[in-house]
Amino acid sequence: MSSSKPIRYSSVGETLEVPVINQLMAIPLEKPEVLSLAAGFTDNAALPVDLVTDIVAKLPETNPNNEFLQYGTTQGRPVLRKLTCDVLNNESSRSAPSFDPQNTYISNGSQQALFLATHTLCDPGDIVLVESPTYFVYLSMLQGLQVQPVGIPARDDGSMDHEGFRSVLSKLKEDGQLGRIKLAYLIGYYANPSSRCIGLEEKIGFAEVLGEFDIQIPVIEDGAYRNLFYETPNPTPSIMELDAFDPFPKLYLGTYTKPFATGMKIGYACCSESEWTSKMLCAKGNQDFGTANFTQAIIEQVMLQDRHKPLLNTLSRHYHAKAKLLHETLEASGLRNHGWHWDMPEGGLLLWMRAPEHVNTNMDGDFCEKCTDRGLSMFPATSVLPTNTQPILFA
Amino acid sequence: MSSSKPIRYSSVGETLEVPVINQLMAIPLEKPEVLSLAAGFTDNAALPVDLVTDIVAKLPETNPNNEFLQYGTTQGRPVLRKLTCDVLNNESSRSAPSFDPQNTYISNGSQQALFLATHTLCDPGDIVLVESPTYFVYLSMLQGLQVQPVGIPARDDGSMDHEGFRSVLSKLKEDGQLGRIKLAYLIGYYANPSSRCIGLEEKIGFAEVLGEFDIQIPVIEDGAYRNLFYETPNPTPSIMELDAFDPFPKLYLGTYTKPFATGMKIGYACCSESEWTSKMLCAKGNQDFGTANFTQAIIEQVMLQDRHKPLLNTLSRHYHAKAKLLHETLEASGLRNHGWHWDMPEGGLLLWMRAPEHVNTNMDGDFCEKCTDRGLSMFPATSVLPTNTQPILFA
Numbered sequence: 001m002s003s004s005k006p007i008r009y010s011s012v013g014e015t016l017e018v019p020v021i022n023q024l025m026a027i028p029l030e031k032p033e034v035l036s037l038a039a040g041f042t043d044n045a046a047l048p049v050d051l052v053t054d055i056v057a058k059l060p061e062t063n064p065n066n067e068f069l070q071y072g073t074t075q076g077r078p079v080l081r082k083l084t085c086d087v088l089n090n091e092s093s094r095s096a097p098s099f100d101p102q103n104t105y106i107s108n109g110s111q112q113a114l115f116l117a118t119h120t121l122c123d124p125g126d127i128v129l130v131e132s133p134t135y136f137v138y139l140s141m142l143q144g145l146q147v148q149p150v151g152i153p154a155r156d157d158g159s160m161d162h163e164g165f166r167s168v169l170s171k172l173k174e175d176g177q178l179g180r181i182k183l184a185y186l187i188g189y190y191a192n193p194s195s196r197c198i199g200l201e202e203k204i205g206f207a208e209v210l211g212e213f214d215i216q217i218p219v220i221e222d223g224a225y226r227n228l229f230y231e232t233p234n235p236t237p238s239i240m241e242l243d244a245f246d247p248f249p250k251l252y253l254g255t256y257t258k259p260f261a262t263g264m265k266i267g268y269a270c271c272s273e274s275e276w277t278s279k280m281l282c283a284k285g286n287q288d289f290g291t292a293n294f295t296q297a298i299i300e301q302v303m304l305q306d307r308h309k310p311l312l313n314t315l316s317r318h319y320h321a322k323a324k325l326l327h328e329t330l331e332a333s334g335l336r337n338h339g340w341h342w343d344m345p346e347g348g349l350l351l352w353m354r355a356p357e358h359v360n361t362n363m364d365g366d367f368c369e370k371c372t373d374r375g376l377s378m379f380p381a382t383s384v385l386p387t388n389t390q391p392i393l394f395a
Numbered sequence: 396m397s398s399s400k401p402i403r404y405s406s407v408g409e410t411l412e413v414p415v416i417n418q419l420m421a422i423p424l425e426k427p428e429v430l431s432l433a434a435g436f437t438d439n440a441a442l443p444v445d446l447v448t449d450i451v452a453k454l455p456e457t458n459p460n461n462e463f464l465q466y467g468t469t470q471g472r473p474v475l476r477k478l479t480c481d482v483l484n485n486e487s488s489r490s491a492p493s494f495d496p497q498n499t500y501i502s503n504g505s506q507q508a509l510f511l512a513t514h515t516l517c518d519p520g521d522i523v524l525v526e527s528p529t530y531f532v533y534l535s536m537l538q539g540l541q542v543q544p545v546g547i548p549a550r551d552d553g554s555m556d557h558e559g560f561r562s563v564l565s566k567l568k569e570d571g572q573l574g575r576i577k578l579a580y581l582i583g584y585y586a587n588p589s590s591r592c593i594g595l596e597e598k599i600g601f602a603e604v605l606g607e608f609d610i611q612i613p614v615i616e617d618g619a620y621r622n623l624f625y626e627t628p629n630p631t632p633s634i635m636e637l638d639a640f641d642p643f644p645k646l647y648l649g650t651y652t653k654p655f656a657t658g659m660k661i662g663y664a665c666c667s668e669s670e671w672t673s674k675m676l677c678a679k680g681n682q683d684f685g686t687a688n689f690t691q692a693i694i695e696q697v698m699l700q701d702r703h704k705p706l707l708n709t710l711s712r713h714y715h716a717k718a719k720l721l722h723e724t725l726e727a728s729g730l731r732n733h734g735w736h737w738d739m740p741e742g743g744l745l746l747w748m749r750a751p752e753h754v755n756t757n758m759d760g761d762f763c764e765k766c767t768d769r770g771l772s773m774f775p776a777t778s779v780l781p782t783n784t785q786p787i788l789f790a
Contacts, residue, residue, distance in 0.1 A: 005611040007671055008577060013515035018673070019680035022469045030468075047464040049455055052689075056451040060444050069442040069658040072426075074417045075717075108503055108683040115682045120408035141681040157427050182403060249402050263464040263689035276402055278413070285414035287510045287682075288503040294658035295687055339659040359461040 011124070012144065019140035020031040024377070037374050042262045042349065046318045048311055052261065053269025055301045062301055072293030074269075074285045080300040084254070084268050087303075088240075091233070098240040099252070103271040105281060106291050110224050110267030114185075115141060116287075117220055117269070122182050123146045125162045127172075129184040131160070135192050138185060150181070152206070158352075160204045169213045170192040184210070184219045188214050189226035189234050190348025197234040199348070207244040218249040218276065224267075227259040227312050229347035230320035240272065249273045258300045258349065259312055264282045319349060326351055358382065406519070407539065414535035419772070431772040437744065438655045441713045443706055446658065450696045457696055467688030468682045471501025471663070475695040479649070479663050482698075483635075486628070493635040494647070498666040500676060501686050505619050505648040505662030509580075511682075512646050512664070512674040513616055517542045517577050522567075524579040526555070530587050530617065531774070533580060545576070547601070551636045555745075557600045564608045579605070579614045584621035584629050585629060585743025588774060592629040592741070602639040613644040613671065619662075622654040622707050624742035625715035635667065644668045651694045653744065654707055659690045714744060719747055 045144050059068050075081070078101065085099035092098055107113040119275075122128060130138065132151035142149050189197050198206075210217070221239040239245040240252045246283070255267040266267030271277040283288070299328035302308050327344045330353075339356030355361050361378075362366065373380045419431075449598065454463050480494035487493055502508040517523065519541035525533065527546035532538030537544050545567075548559030567573050584592050593601075600674070604614070616634040634640040636646045650662040666672040680684070697703050722739045725731075725748075725772070750756050756763065758772075766773045 005642075007516070007613060007668065009523070009674060010516050010518045012515065012678070013674050016515065016674055016677040018677055018682075019684070021684045022676060041466055044461045044465055047461040049461050049464060051454065057448055060448065066442040066444050068443060069447060069656040070439055071436055071657040072415075100697045105535070105759060108686070109571075112683045119405065120411065121402070121405050123405045123407075126405070137684060139682070144681040145679060147576040182405075218402060231506075247400075261464040261689065262466040263682070263687060265685070265687040265689075273402065279404060279408050279411055282411040282413055282418060283539060284409070285417040286411075286532070288660070288662070289414070289416045289509045289532060290686055291503070292658060292660040292690055294656065294660075295690060297658070298698040363579055370630075 012146065014312075015146060016144050017140070018136065019144075023365050034374060041317065042258060043322065047261050047263070047313055049309060051302065051307060052298060055298050055307075056246065058183045059297060059301065062304075063297055068294055068297035069114065070293060072132065072290050072296060073135050074105075075283055076104075076291060077293065077296045077300055080296050080303065081268070083269065083300065083303040088252075088254075088270065092239050092241050094241045094290070098238075099270045103274055103277045105269055105277065105284065106296055107267045107269055107284070108288070108385065109129075109257050109265045110222065110255040110269070111137060111279070112284075112291075113251075113253050113267055113269035114138060114220070114222070117218075117276075118142070118183065118282050119147060120276070120279040120283055121218060121258075125180065126182040127179060127180045129217075131186060131191070133193055134185065135187060135211065146376065147182075148180075158194050159199065160202050160206060162202075162209055165206070165209050166212070168295070168334045169209065169215070173213065178213065181215060181217055183217055185222065186204075186219065186239070186314060187222045187224075188236070188238060189223055190228060190345065190350075191222075192225065192348070193350055193352055195343070195345035195348050195350045197236060200236045204234060204242065204244040207239075207242070211247070216247050216249075218251065219245060220251045220253065222253045224258060225348040226254065228316060228319060228349065231346070232315055234347070240270065249276055251276070258297060259315060260302070262310070264299065266291065266299050267387045284364075316347075319347075323351060372395045407541065410541060411539050412535070414532065414539070416532045416535065417423045418739055419774070429767075429770050429772050437653060437692075438713065438717065441710055442658070443487070443639050446697065446702060447693060447705060447737065450693050450700075450702075452695065456690060457699075458646070458692055461691055463692035465688060467617050467685050467691060469500075469676055469685045471499075471686060472688065472691045472695055475501060475665070475691050475698065478695065478698040480665065483633075483647075483649075483665065487636050488632050489636045493633075494665045498669055498672045500664055500672065501691055502638055502662045502664055503683070503686050504660045505617065505650040505664070506532060506644075506684075507679075508648050508662055508664035508675070510535060510615070511611075511678050512671075513537070513540060513578065514540065515671070515678055516613060520575065521577040522572070524576060524612075525588070526589075528579060528588055529580065530582060542577075543572070543575075553589050554594065555601055559602050560601070560604050561607070564604065564610070568608065573608065576610060576612055576614055581614065581619065581634070582619075583631070583633060584618055585623060585740065586617075587620065587743070589747045590738070590743050590745045591739035591747075593629060595631045598631060598634065599637065599639040602634075602637070602643065604641070611642050611644075613646065613668075614640060615646045615648065617648045618648045619648065619653060620691045621649065622744040623711060623714060623744065625711055625718065626741070629742070635665065636765075646671070654710060655694060655697070655703070659694065661686065661690050661694050687703050705748040711742075714742075718746060 050393040081101040081104045084206045089097040127148050127150050128142060129152055130149045132154045139149055153161040155161045219239055238251055238252055239250050250272040252270045257267060259267055323345050340353055341350060342353040345351055359367055368378060471589050476496040476499045480496045482498055483494040484492040517540060522545050523537060524547055525544045527549045534544055547555040550556045614634055620757060633647055634645050645667040647665045652660055718740050736749040740746055754762055763773060
């Protein structure tokens, strides 16, 4: 029943490649025997089953008139937006609120907000500044939108190399390409994949270098893993709260996906600009005119009943213990003596390893192949590096 | 805290206009005193609260290992995809299955699938063929993607005017513009806004006219309201099942949003082509890498436990009674004597009225203003017509 003439795709449709995430997501579900250390799946054992079933059982009482099964607005539930901003503002070092429910919207995971932000800002051929390494799904998205990622160079310890960053911008300036830079994307806390947090001076330094080149592009900070700290919250304020970022339009992304339940897919985006917010909401109106109101209503009740914090404490302990076990197992294995490097993470779901130079950690390399043979799914280096720096692997 | 330089948006971002849907969705939620006859909200009283709470309470038993709160795949739950196709194939007049779970995916309402389909096919400046009138959210989306809708002319009774359609295509051919047509979008059943079904000969005739011009573009059929028939299902097969559509790549859209719960936002797309399916899944991978697994798991259980059909029967009776009440109230009002026309719908959530020629039913016209003054939200003509034909209003 296939048609006889080939389909003529759009320019986007022609160049789309299968995102690595589509393959990785399928592994734990279709091959449960494989130990998947990729894709940031949460641990089924830590999912809040009792909490969710309890909240849902009481929704007919807490949310009268059946409204939790009705459509919501494109922007998302007002109370959930307010509670989300309240938590962020309460934890802020600034006295004035930096997060505004009016400029906040609920999205299908923070991923959708990342798409809406990039889609409203970037044309094919534009440049987005990203860390090295950065979130692999974002690199796929940029490929799909025909936007070029340019890496902010990193030092050996993983921190931003501001001097290297200056060189990158100088080169772009020489080539008359500075104007192509439309956006910067930073992952502030327990990043996927590096498990690093961006330090205070490191973050401010980034803003300063942009300032030196008179670049005032919008900056996105992805805080998806911020709440999953193991012992104490990372003290560095977000870009929304730092004076150094005042000149920049800003978007802060967070989520209730990983620090609540990955099956819910509720993310949020807090913007500093009402116009950009409105543009993203126009695009969301056209794409789905609102994220499922039912799942939003569940999380709203969790927040209203103050049951999120105890859950976060449980999750932090759970993932801390798992990270420690992985770290100690790796230490005991003697891998360090073979030239492997890693740090014990202080939060998040990932542990990031650097391989010795002679090990090819790309998807088609020996190493990944042997991992797969032994029932282990790892994440290859090639998918996270905007510029090819060195073989890196994370689990 | 606003930045000093204006943001440079993408070409898409620059031209985005606030979709009418964003305003309409807000009315019933922010102004509950307004009687909203726009936007296709379902009736809160008919939402399946007991069914949903019962299913969720038993999810820990029916879906072991907490998997319903875990991520799913980008394509969506295999069992839900299979059950969806089984129902469609069982109701089909064809013996060979026309709906294939492999080429089916779950989306954030069928709206997202409509976006993914159009995004992978249409570049700015391309043309999509749509009915007159057509679904207003699709027109907003096309505006947002800078794609031009061209209307298939309609007769006075609302059916497609094939002769008029020939003239439209002839004109495009003369102007050397036929190649710009990339896609056709039809709403087969109880359409938003016309509440019409496309008849068998009307549907086949559409394919034949395209054939006369040697046009083999992909055709989308939106079946969002198909299950909401009042007495008997509409007998016309979908484009997936008609020989006349064999030469065309096809996409059939359905949903569990309106015929289940609008708060769930679960739609589906069944495609005839594996390559196009794969393109849409690449785009979805970049945009959200999968629709909420939790809400999918709920609907999957509803289907597995065979509890969807009784719900549909209840919904059909409910909306039938409401449509009848509206129809009879309108009849009693004597509006027909003032030149208004409408038909009693045979399914769906909408009743479509044509105003006499002297009444301006546009958003900024007297009529809409007076409706608003009296606490009634109607849907204006301008938002549903690809080409301006005549004042039309629906409720």
